[in-house]
Amino acid sequence: MLFTVIFLSLVVLVTLAIVVRNYVATRKHPPLPPGPPADPVIGHLRVIPSQNIGEHFHEWAKVYGEIMHLHCLGRNMIILDSVEAATELLDKRGAIHSCRPKFTVFEMMGWTSALTLLQYDKRFLKHRRMLHEFLNQHTCLDYIPIQTEEARSLVMRLAEDPEKFAHHLNRFSAAVILRVSYGQRITTDEDPFLEMAEDVSRAVNNAGPPGNTPVDFFPWCKR
Structure with a gap:
């Protein structure tokens, strides 16, 4: 009986936290792009597919446009469905829009120093300049x-x-x-570097979809 009461109390507290977070987020942000209908509290959690996600997004884009908005448990996501939209927002306006969410699961794995996971800050720009010297089109x-x-x-x-x-x-x-x-x-x-690369690939796959694991939505779970 006591366990049931504690469990229900936790569910209520988590639900209230998500509702408050969503309310604050909507007041802070300007109007967002259109997207499919969402459920209260959980947002698009039920409709975001676990497989062939790109194909589903492409079908939604035919209805809601090449720039869509989804939200799941208080997290906002912008989906770009065309090269033109991606180029406009991430290249031409890269200084404004080129950033990454915080991947808690990769932080726990100790990979936050990788360029692909760095936030768009001075450290990222420094690393990108260094790589561009050796990986430019020439x-x-x-x-x-x-x-x-x-x-x-x-x-x-x-x-x-x-x-x-x-x-x-x-x-x-x-x-x-x-x-x-x-x-x-x-x-x-049997090359050790090849084995290392395959170990990393397996670790990424086993960790779940980047940014969409339970610990990414509820960082306090890592404790």
């Missing part, structure tokens, strides 16, 4: 021979053992990145 031409050589090796491995296509693709990606970044070649399937 210097990338120097890497074509590496990509071509590894692509040929990929085709040969696919022909020899097509059942392991996922492994072959992982090896191809890791081989190109390692050769471009460090000049390190992957010569066997």
Whole structure:
């Protein structure tokens, strides 16, 4: 009986917290783009698909436009369904819109120093400038021979053992990145760098959709 009372009290408190958060958020922000109908409190939680999410968003875009708004448990999401919209907002207006949400699950995994997870601040801009020196449209031409050589090796491995296509693709990606970044070649399937890359890939997949895990919505769960 006591457990039931405590559980119901927690449910009520969490629900009230979400309602208050949603109310404050709507008062702070200007009008947001259109989107599908949402439920009270949980927002679009029930209608956001767990699979083929891009295809579902594309179908919604035919109704609500190429820029859509979704919210789930108090978190707002802007969905861009066209190259034009993405270029306009993330490239031409990148100084205003190019930022990332806080990924609590990746923070717990110790990956917040990775460029792909950094917030759009001075540290991010510094790292991006450093990478741009070696990955701009001119210097990338120097890497074509590496990509071509590894692509040929990929085709040969696919022909020899097509059942392991996922492994072959992982090896191809890791081989190109390692050769471009460090000049390190992957010569066997037992290469420690390849195993490390596959471990990282599995960890990301097992962590769940970026930004949509329970701990991302309720950061206090990590404690």
